[in-house]
């Protein structure tokens with residue numbers, strides 16, 4: 426029981442930090458930030474990447490050690506929808522992540538980073554789509570936990 430509770434706790438903690446990092450990134454984002462903001466954005470994006478991994482690992486662990494058995498989830502369309510949307514989220518993170526990785530190098534050389542207008546629009550759009558997906562995921566999670574859409 427302690428293992429099941431710990432996994433659930435870590436899954437929730439991961440989700441909370443993930444949401445906080447994504448909202449912070451959205452609020453901080455600017456195509457031409459000052460040095461301080463640029464450093465914060467690079468850090469926040471890194472934290473977001475780590476939380477994506479934590480949520481994935483704890484989610485997979487809950488599939489196998491949650492007490493219901495992995496088949497319970499494999500037969501559930503809400504689980505598949507949730508997992509697919511999560512992967513979309515992780516893929517959408519890659520574009521901003523690469524841009525911020527480039528910023529890291531610029532910052533090391535003491536310069537202020539900047540994005541072209543088109544790049545900035547794409548980064549913002551990807552952050553917003555991820556926020557939108559984040560609204561849907563807890564509903565799908567509640568459905569899958571209760572066997573809604575099970576075959």
Ligand code: HEM
Nearest residue numbers: 440480481484485487488491493511562563566567569570
């Ligand atoms: C940001 C992404 C995610 C969010 C917001 C999220 C949200 C949640 C929530 C709210 C619950 C509790 C559901 C309830 O008890 O009513 C939950 C449980 C669970 N999640 Fe996630 N989750 C995410 C990612 C994942 C991923 C990637 C996986 C698997 C690969 C996963 C697997 C699970 C499992 C197995 C449970 C236990 C369900 C049960 O009690 O039967 N989650 N998730």
